[in-house]
Amino acid sequence: MGMFERATAAAANQQSQNSSRNASLKKQLFPSSSPNPVSTSTAKVDEMFLRASQQPPSAHRPSQFSSTTNPLNSQSSNISRPPVTNPKSNTLSSICSTNGSFADKVEVIHIADDTPPPQNFTNEWDLDEDDFSDEIDLDWEAPSALPEIPRAPPKSTPQISDLPIPTSEATLTSWPDSSPSHFAPPRARAQPAPQAPAPKREYPYHAQQAPEVVKKPKRELPPAWKKEQAITIEDEEAHDHRGISEATPDAKPKATSFWDATASAVKAQKKQLKTQQKGPGGGKPVTDDVSWDDVHDAVDQHVKASKSSNAKAAAIQLSQEQRHVKNLVVEKGQSVFFTGPAGTGKSVLMRSIITDLKKKYARDPEKLAVTASTGLAACNIGGITLHSFSGIGLGKEDVNTLVKKIRRNPKAKNRWIKTKTLIIDEISMVDSDLFDKLSQIGRILRNNGRPWGGIQLVITGDFFQLPPVPEGGREHRFAFDAATWSLSIDHTIGLTEVFRQRDPGFAEMLNEMRLGKISDKTVKNFQALKRPLTFSDGIQVTELFPTRSEVERSNKARLDSLKGSPHTFQAADQSTLPENVREKLFSNMMAPPTLDLKKGAQVMLIKNMDETLVNGSLGTVEGFATEDQFGIDNGLEDESDTKKRVRAFTSALENNKNAVKYPVVRFHAVDGSQRVLLCVPEEWKVELPNGEVQASRKQLPLILAWALSIHKAQGQTMERVKVDLNKIFEKGQAYVALSRATTQEGLQVLNFNKTKVMAHPRVINFYNSLYGADVAVKKKTGTLDDFAYQKPAVAAPAKPALAKPAAAPAATTQRRAPVYDDLDADEEEAMASFG
Numbered sequence: 001m002g003m004f005e006r007a008t009a010a011a012a013n014q015q016s017q018n019s020s021r022n023a024s025l026k027k028q029l030f031p032s033s034s035p036n037p038v039s040t041s042t043a044k045v046d047e048m049f050l051r052a053s054q055q056p057p058s059a060h061r062p063s064q065f066s067s068t069t070n071p072l073n074s075q076s077s078n079i080s081r082p083p084v085t086n087p088k089s090n091t092l093s094s095i096c097s098t099n100g101s102f103a104d105k106v107e108v109i110h111i112a113d114d115t116p117p118p119q120n121f122t123n124e125w126d127l128d129e130d131d132f133s134d135e136i137d138l139d140w141e142a143p144s145a146l147p148e149i150p151r152a153p154p155k156s157t158p159q160i161s162d163l164p165i166p167t168s169e170a171t172l173t174s175w176p177d178s179s180p181s182h183f184a185p186p187r188a189r190a191q192p193a194p195q196a197p198a199p200k201r202e203y204p205y206h207a208q209q210a211p212e213v214v215k216k217p218k219r220e221l222p223p224a225w226k227k228e229q230a231i232t233i234e235d236e237e238a239h240d241h242r243g244i245s246e247a248t249p250d251a252k253p254k255a256t257s258f259w260d261a262t263a264s265a266v267k268a269q270k271k272q273l274k275t276q277q278k279g280p281g282g283g284k285p286v287t288d289d290v291s292w293d294d295v296h297d298a299v300d301q302h303v304k305a306s307k308s309s310n311a312k313a314a315a316i317q318l319s320q321e322q323r324h325v326k327n328l329v330v331e332k333g334q335s336v337f338f339t340g341p342a343g344t345g346k347s348v349l350m351r352s353i354i355t356d357l358k359k360k361y362a363r364d365p366e367k368l369a370v371t372a373s374t375g376l377a378a379c380n381i382g383g384i385t386l387h388s389f390s391g392i393g394l395g396k397e398d399v400n401t402l403v404k405k406i407r408r409n410p411k412a413k414n415r416w417i418k419t420k421t422l423i424i425d426e427i428s429m430v431d432s433d434l435f436d437k438l439s440q441i442g443r444i445l446r447n448n449g450r451p452w453g454g455i456q457l458v459i460t461g462d463f464f465q466l467p468p469v470p471e472g473g474r475e476h477r478f479a480f481d482a483a484t485w486s487l488s489i490d491h492t493i494g495l496t497e498v499f500r501q502r503d504p505g506f507a508e509m510l511n512e513m514r515l516g517k518i519s520d521k522t523v524k525n526f527q528a529l530k531r532p533l534t535f536s537d538g539i540q541v542t543e544l545f546p547t548r549s550e551v552e553r554s555n556k557a558r559l560d561s562l563k564g565s566p567h568t569f570q571a572a573d574q575s576t577l578p579e580n581v582r583e584k585l586f587s588n589m590m591a592p593p594t595l596d597l598k599k600g601a602q603v604m605l606i607k608n609m610d611e612t613l614v615n616g617s618l619g620t621v622e623g624f625a626t627e628d629q630f631g632i633d634n635g636l637e638d639e640s641d642t643k644k645r646v647r648a649f650t651s652a653l654e655n656n657k658n659a660v661k662y663p664v665v666r667f668h669a670v671d672g673s674q675r676v677l678l679c680v681p682e683e684w685k686v687e688l689p690n691g692e693v694q695a696s697r698k699q700l701p702l703i704l705a706w707a708l709s710i711h712k713a714q715g716q717t718m719e720r721v722k723v724d725l726n727k728i729f730e731k732g733q734a735y736v737a738l739s740r741a742t743t744q745e746g747l748q749v750l751n752f753n754k755t756k757v758m759a760h761p762r763v764i765n766f767y768n769s770l771y772g773a774d775v776a777v778k779k780k781t782g783t784l785d786d787f788a789y790q791k792p793a794v795a796a797p798a799k800p801a802l803a804k805p806a807a808a809p810a811a812t813t814q815r816r817a818p819v820y821d822d823l824d825a826d827e828e829e830a831m832a833s834f835g
């Protein structure tokens with residue numbers, strides 16, 4: 001009997017043992033399950049939830065289902081978002097320098113420099129086996145038989161309820177949508193002294209070659225501004241907010257200098273200065289593109305950003321169920337698959353887990369491999385694709401051929417041997433064949449008969465969201481269909497607490513949609529959302545489309561309708577990957593290779609800047625300005641005539657027409673305020689686990705945002721969304737698209753039709769093995785309180801059902817030994833794995 005047949009038989013056997021427990025299982029909403037049929041686990045899981053519910057609601061929990069938020073006042077779930085712990089969050093610097101940007105013609109900015117790639121830039125690429133043709137293992141053959149994969153052993157797997165509930169409220173994690181770079185330790189730069197006016201500018205690229213660039217004069221206002229404004233403020237309240245809300249720090253002593261001033265004091269100071277400078281024609285642009293208002297606002301935001309970066313970083317506190325999962329992974333070393341509806345904090349949790357695992361493996365970082373099914377998802381968590389990690393290239397060959405290929409690639413082989421914990425994000429887009437192949441490859445390369453050669457797996461994703469790209473028109477084969485799926489995972493855990501949508505009614509509608517069981521009431525509610533949305537701040541809803549071409553067409557048409565010539569910003573890319581792979585990788589990065597912008601263009605921020613300007617924030621381009629217009633150290637420190645200095649500053653604005661002009665964007669921040677920011681280039685990197693950079697792109701952290709693809713929207717939280725269901729053609733698309741919205745007030749749905757909302761039947765079956773879909777629809781968004789409330793009604797004998805393996809019921813009849821014959825030669829599809 002072959003290995004996989006044995007695995008299948010084992011699962012079938014287990015399934016039959018557990019079948020009697022199914023009925024009671026289905027009464028449970030999102031139990032934690034384990035392949036280990038330990039009968040006592042259920043009670044303990046229930047107790048866990050009971051304990052959880054008996055604890056007073058913690059501060060981090062949303063006022064769950066208690067109020068409907070309005071995108072206009074932004075009292076949304078995002079308000080409580082903590083700031084990003086981002087050493088670069090206040091960086092408004094640029095590495096670009098292009099002359100002639102004031103020319104009144106089409107402007108192409110090449111965000112490039114002549115800096116050679118960083119030293120750790122690698123030219124290794126695991127896909128091309130020819131690159132490693134002189135390897136020693138050419139004649140190696142995989143062993144014909146490996147030890148049998150152990151059947152779900154009667155191991156003493158700790159049950160979730162056995163685990164100590166982390167009591168520390170100090171479970172900190174960075175902002176969920178943080179760029180990978182935000183999790184890196186800050187680059188070496190001087191800690192600002194207590195009285196330091198502002199952090200030094202950071203030049204990500206130049207710093208490596210030209211340290212003197214870092215020593216460039218600080219970005220600060222001319223001293224004249226500081227002095228004059230500091231001494232004229234008498235009353236913080238007596239100022240004009242110009243409609244821009246701003247938090248005033250608690251009980252701060254009266255400011256004595258500009259940089260020590262409270263935010264509102266700064267505002268008042270600038271108002272006074274503005275009044276002086278505007279003169280009778282106040283508000284008129286002082287350059288072709290940017291008005292004084294823009295400049296003042298941008299200075300203001302720069303001050304805020306500086307202050308916030310120095311302030312103590314706030315952080316999301318993980319919920320109790322999130323902490324449980326993290327504990328299982330980090331402390332207990334268990335292989336875990338955690339799933340849950342959109343917005344339940346899977347990404348937040350995964351980032352927190354990665355942070356902790358990085359600490360755990362600080363001495364040997366290569367023990368941790370962070371991967372995702374697609375390049376986009378990988379970029380979002382600072383990892384690489386699963387294909388890239390494993391060194392299988394397109395992965396179409398059979399296992400033995402792939403093993404040989406990896407053995408010829410020392411770095412890939414090393415990764416397989418060294419990795420102790422493998423993170424896989426967006427599992428919904430991983431194909432079952434790939435999962436089985438990698439599991440088998442791990443066994444062979446690590447000479448360990450356990451699935452994946454004993455590597456701890458930490459997997460997340462939601463199978464109701466975008467599925468794997470179908471190959472050659474055949475049916476989707478999900479990772480949970482893999483023969484080795486349930487054997488590879490100790491615990492399957494469903495997160496239940498929805499953070500993104502705080503309106504219980506809306507969360508309920510989405511949950512019905514997710515499960516494909518939509519009540520008439522929900523149909524009516526969705527149909528009522530067809531009304532057009534208009535917002536007083538002028539920022540329009542972002543329309544989500546299934547295809548990239550629709551997105552490009554829509555954005556282009558809107559841009560063309562604006563007056564003037566576009567300012568074009570070209571990305572600066574670095575990579576030594578083979579051209580086809582590089583192209584695919586770059587084409588799937590969030591930051592575009594070319595970005596055309598005009599005054600009036602609607603844009604979305606694609607990096608976190610601080611606590612309220614985050615990945616996903618929408619804004620409008622107000623104009624274009626040079627960096628120097630926002631921070632000039634013009635050597636006037638010693639002069640005493642402040643008015644003269646102000647005039648000098650004004651003149652500097654006029655004279656800096658040779659510097660590159662970047663977009664000044666007025667953003668709709670997540671706290672409901674409007675904030676203006678000069679957007680300068682940022683950098684994105686794709687790195688191997690050992691820190692080697694495979695590819696990097698420098699580009700403005702902006703995309704046009706009248707339209708966005710559903711693929712790129714996956715994982716985003718958006719305040720204003722428009723979806724036309726007539727355009728939807730794939731299962732999961734409608735759910736992904738609609739579940740991006742935080743509120744109904746910020747969602748417009750055209751042509752809502754029940755039949756357009758397609759949940760894959762096998763996905764439904766799979767989740768039915770975790771909880772009853774009927775129960776879930778009724779319970780909608782389950783909470784820990786729901787579990788506690790249910791407890792008395794659950795008969796004690798039903799408890800053992802929770803110990804059932806996650807995928808057994810759905811997979812038993814469909815599970816099959818993997819067939820590794822040549823798949824359809826669809827290069828394009830396979831390459832999609834890289835993005």
Ligand SMILES: Nc1ncnc2c1ncn2[C@@H]1O[C@H](COP(=O)(O)OP(=O)(O)OP(=O)(O)O)[C@@H](O)[C@H]1O
Pocket residue numbers: 060061077078081176316317318319322340341342343344345346347348349462499500714715716717739
């Ligand atoms: N413990 C928490 N406390 C407060 N807010 C949270 C918490 N966890 C997540 N959030 C917030 O919920 C929103 C959704 O989180 P996240 O993107 O991690 O969800 P997700 O499950 O990954 O969603 P999707 O499946 O749609 O990608 C974010 O705005 C995030 O800040």
